[in-house]
Amino acid sequence: MEYDVVIVGGGPSGLATAIKLKQLDANLNVCLLEKASEIGAHILSGNVFETRALDELIPNWKELNSPIKTKVSKEKFLFLGKKKSLSWPTWLLPSVQKNHNNYIISLANLCRWLGEQAEALGVEIFPGFPASEVIYDENGAVKGIATQDMGIDKQGNKKDSFESGMELHAKVTVFAEGCRGHLGKQLIKKFDLNKGKDPQQYGIGFKEIWEINEKNHEKGLVMHTAGWPLDNNTYGGSFMYHAENKQVFLGYVIGLDYKNPYLSPFDEFQRFKTHPAIKKIIEGGKRISFGARALIEGGLQSLPKMFMPGALLIGCDAGTLNMPKIKGSHTAMKSGMIAAETIVENLKDNKDLSIYEDKFKKSWVYEELYRARNVKPSFNWGLIFGIIFTGIDQILFRGKLPLTLRHKHADHETLRSASETKKIDYPKPDNVITFDKTSSVYLTGTNHTDNQPVHLQLKDPNLPISYTLEKFDEPAQRYCPVGVYEVQIENDKPKFIINSQNCIHCKTCDIKEPSQNINWVTPEGGGGPKYGNM
Amino acid sequence: MKILVAVKRVIDYNVQIRVKEDGTGIVTENVKMSTNPPDDNAIEEAVKIKETGKATEVVAITIGEEKAQETVRKALAVGADRGIHVKAEGIVEPLVVAKILQKIVDKEKPDLVFMGKQAIDDDCNQTGQMLAALLNWPQATFASKIGIKDKVLEVVREVDEGLETIEVVIPAIVTCDLRLNEPRYASLPNIMKAKKKPIEQLNASDLGVDTKSRIEQIKVEEPPKRKSGIKVANVAELVQKLKNEAKVI
Numbered sequence: 001m002e003y004d005v006v007i008v009g010g011g012p013s014g015l016a017t018a019i020k021l022k023q024l025d026a027n028l029n030v031c032l033l034e035k036a037s038e039i040g041a042h043i044l045s046g047n048v049f050e051t052r053a054l055d056e057l058i059p060n061w062k063e064l065n066s067p068i069k070t071k072v073s074k075e076k077f078l079f080l081g082k083k084k085s086l087s088w089p090t091w092l093l094p095s096v097q098k099n100h101n102n103y104i105i106s107l108a109n110l111c112r113w114l115g116e117q118a119e120a121l122g123v124e125i126f127p128g129f130p131a132s133e134v135i136y137d138e139n140g141a142v143k144g145i146a147t148q149d150m151g152i153d154k155q156g157n158k159k160d161s162f163e164s165g166m167e168l169h170a171k172v173t174v175f176a177e178g179c180r181g182h183l184g185k186q187l188i189k190k191f192d193l194n195k196g197k198d199p200q201q202y203g204i205g206f207k208e209i210w211e212i213n214e215k216n217h218e219k220g221l222v223m224h225t226a227g228w229p230l231d232n233n234t235y236g237g238s239f240m241y242h243a244e245n246k247q248v249f250l251g252y253v254i255g256l257d258y259k260n261p262y263l264s265p266f267d268e269f270q271r272f273k274t275h276p277a278i279k280k281i282i283e284g285g286k287r288i289s290f291g292a293r294a295l296i297e298g299g300l301q302s303l304p305k306m307f308m309p310g311a312l313l314i315g316c317d318a319g320t321l322n323m324p325k326i327k328g329s330h331t332a333m334k335s336g337m338i339a340a341e342t343i344v345e346n347l348k349d350n351k352d353l354s355i356y357e358d359k360f361k362k363s364w365v366y367e368e369l370y371r372a373r374n375v376k377p378s379f380n381w382g383l384i385f386g387i388i389f390t391g392i393d394q395i396l397f398r399g400k401l402p403l404t405l406r407h408k409h410a411d412h413e414t415l416r417s418a419s420e421t422k423k424i425d426y427p428k429p430d431n432v433i434t435f436d437k438t439s440s441v442y443l444t445g446t447n448h449t450d451n452q453p454v455h456l457q458l459k460d461p462n463l464p465i466s467y468t469l470e471k472f473d474e475p476a477q478r479y480c481p482v483g484v485y486e487v488q489i490e491n492d493k494p495k496f497i498i499n500s501q502n503c504i505h506c507k508t509c510d511i512k513e514p515s516q517n518i519n520w521v522t523p524e525g526g527g528g529p530k531y532g533n534m
Numbered sequence: 535m536k537i538l539v540a541v542k543r544v545i546d547y548n549v550q551i552r553v554k555e556d557g558t559g560i561v562t563e564n565v566k567m568s569t570n571p572p573d574d575n576a577i578e579e580a581v582k583i584k585e586t587g588k589a590t591e592v593v594a595i596t597i598g599e600e601k602a603q604e605t606v607r608k609a610l611a612v613g614a615d616r617g618i619h620v621k622a623e624g625i626v627e628p629l630v631v632a633k634i635l636q637k638i639v640d641k642e643k644p645d646l647v648f649m650g651k652q653a654i655d656d657d658c659n660q661t662g663q664m665l666a667a668l669l670n671w672p673q674a675t676f677a678s679k680i681g682i683k684d685k686v687l688e689v690v691r692e693v694d695e696g697l698e699t700i701e702v703v704i705p706a707i708v709t710c711d712l713r714l715n716e717p718r719y720a721s722l723p724n725i726m727k728a729k730k731k732p733i734e735q736l737n738a739s740d741l742g743v744d745t746k747s748r749i750e751q752i753k754v755e756e757p758p759k760r761k762s763g764i765k766v767a768n769v770a771e772l773v774q775k776l777k778n779e780a781k782v783i
Contacts, residue, residue, distance in 0.1 A: 001722070037546070041566055109564055126722060150719040163719040211555070288552060445566070447548040525719075530548050530566040 003031045005343055006144055006170035008131040008183060010034035011043060012107065013315025013332035013339075014176030015114040016057055020340030022121035023057075028347075030123045031168060033147065035130035035505075037526040039115035042505055044207055044293040044534040045107035045329060046239050046251060048072060048099050048222055052364070053333035058117065067109040070244050072099040073220030078277060080228040085277040094394030096325045096372065099222050104241045104249070106533035107329055130522035134183055135167055141309030144169035145183070148522050153451045172343045172353065173311040176336065179294050180507040182520055184317035193304035193313065199410035200319060201298035201376060202511045203236070206269045206481065207251040207534060212285030217246045224326070225278075229271045232382045234258045235297075238272055239326070240281070250282065253326075255297060255379075256411040256479075256512050260421045264478035265508075266292070267426035270434040279433055287435065290443040291534050292481035294507045296321045296328065300373040301407055306360065307353040312339045322368050324375040324394060334365045371399025377407055415514050418473040441482040445530030446504050448523050454500045455523035456484065456509065463517045464496035472514060479512050504529045535589045535704075537580040538644035540635060541573040541609055543602040544655040557753045569605040572650025574717040576710040579680060580648050581613035581718075588682050591615050593642060597622050597634055603733060611720035611728035618642075622738040622745050625656075630738075630745050632664035637741040639669060644705070646687075651676050651709040662709035672702040678713040 005021055007014045010032055018032050036042035049068060054061055061068065075098065077088040090098070119125055131145035144167055151162035175184050179202065188194050221242040230236050235255030242248050252269035273279060296302075296319040306318045314320070314335040321328030342356040360366055374393050379386035393401050429436045448455070458464065468474050469487060474496070476485035482504050486497040505528045510520040545551060545560075546568040552561040569577075580592045594609035595618040596602045606617035620634050639647060652659035666673035674680075678697070679690035691698045692711045702708075720728070738745045766772045776783045 037568075038566055040564075106564075112564070124726070126725065129722060147722065159716065161716045161718045163721050166722055168722075443550055445546070445548040445550060530546055532549075532564045532566070 001166065001168050003168060003170045004028045004347065005030045005172050005174060006168050007032040007174040007176055008145060009176035009178060009181065009317070010036070010039045010115060010125065010127065011111060011176060011178050011315060011332065012114070012329045013317070013320075013336040014174065015039075015111060015118055016053065016333035016336035017174050017176065017314065017339045018118045018123040019057060019114065019121060020337045021343060022118070022123055024340060024344045026122065031170075032118065032123055032125045033129045033131050033145070033168075034125065034127040035522055035525060036127055036528060037530060038112075038127045039125065040108035040112040041127075041530050042528055043108040043111050044205070044291040044531055046207070046241060046249060046326065047105050047107040047329060048241060048327065049103045049105045049107070049110070050101070050325075050327055050330040051103065053330040053337065057333065057337055064117070066113050068103045068105050070104040070220055072102050072104060072222050074218065074222070075099055076221065076223040078223065078225040080225050080275055080277065082228050083276060085225070085275070092395075094324065094390065095398075096322070096394060097224075104220065104222065104243045106243070108531050108534045110329075128526040130525050131183060132165065132522045134186060135169065137310070139309070142173050142187070142311035144173055148525055150524055152453060154453060156453060159451070171347060174336075174339055174343075175311060175313045175317050176315050177317045179296050179316040179319075180510055180520075181317040182510075182522060184313055185510075187308060187311065187313060188304050191305075191308040193306075193308065194302070195305075197304055198298065198301040198407035200296065200302040201407050202256040202411050203253045203295050203297045204256055204265045204292060204479070204481065204506065204508050205251060205253040205295050206266065206292045207249060207290070208287050209289035209533070210248050210250055210282050210285045210287050211246050212248055212282055214246055216281045216285070217248070218242050219244060226383065226387075228275060229268050230254065232384060234263070235376070235379045236268075238278075240278070248282070253295065256294070256508065257409065257414045259414050259416050260424065261415045261418050261472040261475040262421060262424045262478065264424070264426060266437060266440075266481045267424075267478075270429060271426060273433050274427070282433065287443070289532060289534060290440040291529060291531055292504060292506045292508075294511055297323050297376050298407055299323055299376060300369040301377070301404065303369070305357070306335070307342075307356040309353070312342065312353060312356055314339050320365060320369065322372050324372045324390070325368070331365045331368065334363060335360070338363055338365075374399070374401060374403070374405045377405035380408075411511055412514050412516055415472055415475060417471050437481070437483040441502050441504070444482070444504050446482070446502060446528055448501045448503065448527035450501065452524050454498055455521050456498050456500050456503065457519040457521055459517050459519060463515060465494050468514060468517070469494060469496075476509055476513065476518070479508050481506060481508065485509070535646070536591045536593065536642070536644040537583065537589050537646045537648060538593050538595060538639065538642055539573070539576050539580045539609065539614065540631075540647065540649040540661070541577065541594055541596050541605045542570040542650070542653045543567050543596065543598055543605045544570045544653055547571060547654055553754050553756045557755055559751075559754050567601070567604070569608055570650050570653045570655075572652065572710050572712055573605070575712060575714045576648040576650055576708075577609045577612060577614060578715045578717040579710060580646075582715065583680075583682065584613065593618060593644065595620065595635070595638055597626055597631055597738070599623055606733055607728055608720060610731045610733075611725045612718055613724075616731055617733035618736065619733050620736050620738055620741070625747065625751075626745060627747055627749060628658045628660035629664055629748065630743060631661045632668055633743045634738055634741060635661070635665050636668045637743060639665075646704060647707045649709055651711055662707050666707040669707070671705050671707055673707040673709070674700060674702050675709045676711045677708050678711045680708065680714070
């Protein structure tokens with residue numbers, strides 16, 4: 001099928017592209033594919049939303065019954081010790097971390113709403129159709145994508161329900177898959193888009209929604225913490241946002257450049273909730289949702305070139321998240337709006353897609369990312385020096401220090417061997433405040449049709465046991481937030497098990513596996529989590 | 535031959551159901567909804583029969599709020615020819631559904647009515663049977679295989695003892711089991727075509743059916759949490775605990 005524009009991914013960047021395209025030229029044929037069963041079902045984010053991009057895209061959003069309702073009313077920042085906590089005065093926070101004009105939202109619900117806006121403008125949205133392959137023309141330019149075959153069994157045979165995937169061709173294809181998109185990864189490699197850039201940096205983010213006691217709930221309160229349970233050398237922190245209906249969005253982000261293979265991000269998050277300053281808020285409440293997703297932390301130094309022949313790479317598929325701001329939705333949306341402008345000029349005036357770069361550099365996104373660029377790498381010196389440097393860089397110089405710190409290692413290179421590191425003894429879940437992975441994955445509603453090829457592919461099937469278990473005690477058992485990977489003993493021999501049905505599409509394994517041996521590919525459409533208001 | 539297939543919009547089977555805090559129902563806001571799984575089997579079977587040339591038209595019908603149309607749209611994308619959406623708000627009880635379907639059957643004059651054996655939200659398993667009674671048609675419930683010989687259906691039913699084969703004379707009602715077939719996926723071009731297929735919209739009140747509930751729902755609550763197990767030292771302790779604590783012997 002032929003379209004003017006095909007967009008891969010129904011997150012904030014893809015939907016913003018679609019909407020902007022139709023606003024600029026209502027006659028364009030725009031198609032958007034989403035691998036989740038519906039728009040929003042694979043979206044997970046904090047989220048404290050800065051409306052800047054939305055104000056530009058849909059200026060009257062307040063009149064259109066958008067799910068942006070809870071304005072930030074109060075802010076707190078805590079340093080946690082093991083039992084104590086120290087409140088950091090908000091006036092001493094860099095301005096990028098101040099949120100008084102922002103809103104506490106569910107990004108999944110915002111995407112559902114953006115999806116409705118896009119459909120009303122005539123965008124054809126197809127949920128449940130993952131783009132599994134890039135199609136190139138004879139000159140090597142991107143010509144479109146192919147959707148996944150449906151109804152293939154584990155051995156690769158066609159089932160009764162088989163439905164062949166199909167090619168969608170477009171004048172311009174926009175890749176907006178989010179952090180570590182599996183096609184974006186291929187394109188970055190094929191077109192050498194990250195040439196001269198630092199290795200990309202990632203984090204894993206967890207989120208739980210809690211319904212808490214009315215007396216502990218302060219609608220509009222935004223709280224962040226740093227410190228315990230992480231040590232000085234591990235980058236991460238928590239968020240707690242008090243939304244409407246007595247709900248709090250509670251989450252934790254850990255940099256995937258952590259070094260100890262025994263670290264379990266999931267268990268760090270669970271343990272964090274037992275801190276007196278946190279426990280007192282959620283105690284007596286009920287956990288109603290759980291999820292996890294990898295996010296981009298590399299910033300400008302790691303941002304690949306975002307254009308290539310026939311296609312654009314936008315949002316966190318490239319990596320536009322602003323780390324010190326802990327926000328990526330507004331920058332992702334803006335990167336999509338710039339993409340739409342670029343495409344219209346490309347189609348109408350025959351301008352090359354490379355004009356994207358210039359437009360991007362002149363936009364406020366670039367300005368933001370430029371000022372933010374030194375924060376994350378400074379934490380390589382540890383939490384304390386990181387904070388001191390960030391104070392100087394962000395408060396005194398407002399991000400304009402005439403030096404740029406580099407990211408030296410990719411996240412999969414940072415693990416030390418198991419023999420050099422200490423096991424971490426995590427407390428057992430109490431099923432009240434803390435939980436195990438099994439009960440957590442249950443809340444995500446994730447599922448994949450049973451009899452289909454495993455979508456977590458091993459380049460070398462022997463490596464997990466012959467090398468990774470030996471050297472790192474197979475960290476996949478711990479970095480996967482839902483226990484997809486297990487090492488079981490069968491006939492006195494260790495065996496590597498992949499429970500791909502539980503996968504929540506967070507992409508952490510694809511990022512952190514020390515030999516890059518795990519390749520995440522798209523499963524059958526509609527599979528994966530069914531997040532509600534995440 | 536014309537087949538009418540009833541489909542219901544329910545919370546997706548993968549979603550964990552959450553009871554509202556005040557016990558008045560379950561949370562449906564921003565929850566992924568889908569077609570009731572055995573209704574997918576019903577549609578698939580009707581489309582298959584049409585593909586063999588034994589049926590000429592498949593009509594999908596749903597009853598419910600505006601968004602319930604999505605289930606009809608999905609049925610159209612996998613091969614139904616046209617759709618009917620009867621608008622009704624809130625919970626619509628099986629008897630009301632059966633009465634609405636009766637009116638539609640009077641109008642549409644199908645030879646067969648297919649539907650799922652039950653809906654996974656209320657698990658009533660009543661609509662097909664009630665409709666059969668209202669129409670005075672034969673019924674074949676829990677169908678796991680359907681064969682057509684002229685005016686007679688041979689239906690294999692899933693029953694407690696095993697499989698039961700019965701014959702019913704057309705016109706008839708068939709409620710479908712999950713084992714009946716493997717529903718196909720909708721292809722992209724078929725989803726696009728489905729957007730252009732007609733869906734007739736009606737109001738339950740226009741059909742002269744009173745949608746008022748006859749059942750009063752008093753309270754919805756979560757099942758009690760399973761307590762974690764304990765280890766006992768010996769048989770004597772086990773017996774003692776079963777007798778005094780669990781009170782089962």
